[in-house]
Amino acid sequence: MARSAIIEDMPPAAVGKAAAKPLDPVAAEDDFRFHALLYPNRSLSPDGFKRVLGVVILANLINAVVYVTLGAWPVAFFCGADIVIVWLAFQASYVSGRRHERIMLTEDALWVSRVLPSGHETRWRLDPWRARVRIDRPVRHETQLHLCQHGRTLIVGSFLSPKERGELAEALDRALLEARA
Structure with missing residues (x-):
């Protein structure tokens, strides 16, 4: 009960x-x-954070290049927004970890x-x-x-x-x- x-x-x-x-x-x-x-437990070290952010940046950069070459250049701004959102989410997590x-x-x-x-x-x-x-x-x-x-x-x-x-x-x-x- x-x-x-x-x-x-x-x-x-x-x-x-x-x-x-x-x-x-x-x-x-x-x-x-x-x-x-x-x-509080933090599952990702600062080095791991850099690696994850590097993968996110690389994936969004490749995506942005593909869409720009296809003529859909506004999509590149959303790829940049993805990177900023992921970075802000991790920063909020590290702040709450204090x-x-x-x-x-x-x-x-x-x-x-x-x-x-x-x-x-x-x-x-x-x-x-x-x-x-x-x-x-x-x-x-x-x-x-x-x-x-x-x-x-x-x-x-x-x-x-x-x-x-x-x-x-x-x-x-x-x-x-x-x-x-």
Whole structure:
């Protein structure tokens, strides 16, 4: 039986611009009991992007030459538009890939930091004694990883694959149990 969609309703502890003036650091690197840095998956490297764009340019160039020699020269403009559209789509994909989340567990707090592609950072502070990890089993594509506290919910790692969300839930739950012990 599928659960109804849960909406993120936990208010942030701090907001700011990560690029211009980062928020105060949470703790020194060695003070973390758990630390995870989450990035969206990108299936194409910058070198692969250049190769794909090269193939697109070559195919459209051949197409444009054929149509120009047949006298249909306006088609060449559409071939150029194809190249620009493919380039813009990849640029949008790489910009969205700059989004990341960081989960940091210290002795007295569980911090979740979300940085958008624009550089805007939002942080949540949860009490490790009261925070609970919730995820539906079996983990499917639509399954969300929730951090719950006092009836409030924070969704974490929505851009991860189902397997990665399940592994993150297990690791975070284990770290929270160890922190409480």
